Amino acid sequence: MTSALEWGRAYFTQAESDWLAYRRISDTDLPHCHALHALQMVLEKLGKGLRLADGGLLPEHREQTHLSFVKCLSTAERDAGLRPFLRFSRPEHYRKFCRSLRKTADALERLQPQLAEDRPNVEYPWPTRNGVKAPARHDFVEFHDLCSASGARLLGFIGQCFAFHRATTFAAQEP
Amino acid sequence: MAGAVTNRKDQVVEALVVEHFANEPDLEQDIWLCGDEPQDVIRLLHVDNGTIPTGDVRSFRFAPTPEVPYAVRLAQVTPDEWDRVQNHEVALPPSWSLKDRHTCARRNGRD
16 A cells, blocks of 8 residues: 555655746746746645655545645744754744745645636636636736745745755655 | 836836835845846845845746836845855856846845
């Protein structure tokens, strides 16, 4: 039977690949929905991978759960290994940092169609007062929020998360 | 024409910086590294007391928007890392330069 750690590793691997896709897409001038979609995928799979690995998510529930990255941020606040890796000497500064990422991460995770329902999302058209709008034609406020100090902090944190968990949580050889 | 382009860019950067300072209490300086910057790109370096010290300078690119019709390359460093960048102990991303920079500090305004 496939273990939760194996599931976690596979999600983590896919999240890293999605992260590369995000970096590539963000080097283009494609409509913003594409970069946001890739980033939403990164958050979803990274969050699920880490929760599967730490036992916070059972493999059989992996497809039903949402907002996994934001849930992971709460766990990360108490992670005694991640804090020194990120070079925070004072726990209160580290907690403040983790909490400062939540708003942007939550907004990005809610861009997936199931959570957005009839509101703007990064994949499918949604109804408006005047008809229907495609993500490729929408000016996402989440994109503006990302191009900020807190957005750049979140992106930096994601990069460091991959480095840390690649070297620790998922350090053992793949089966 | 070139002057008009420069003025437009100047205004866009100014608006970005004002927005960044308004929303980010830990942001100490917003530095526009316009030396060697391509015409269609804005390179900003945030000296941010709330960010992670990574020991290097990585930039993230954001595609143009109707309000910001330039690609924005945004990098973040801690105040300590900024000292090290100025002492050439930490390198900027390739093709970035410290010459012709405009420094916007939270209290002192633009240099």
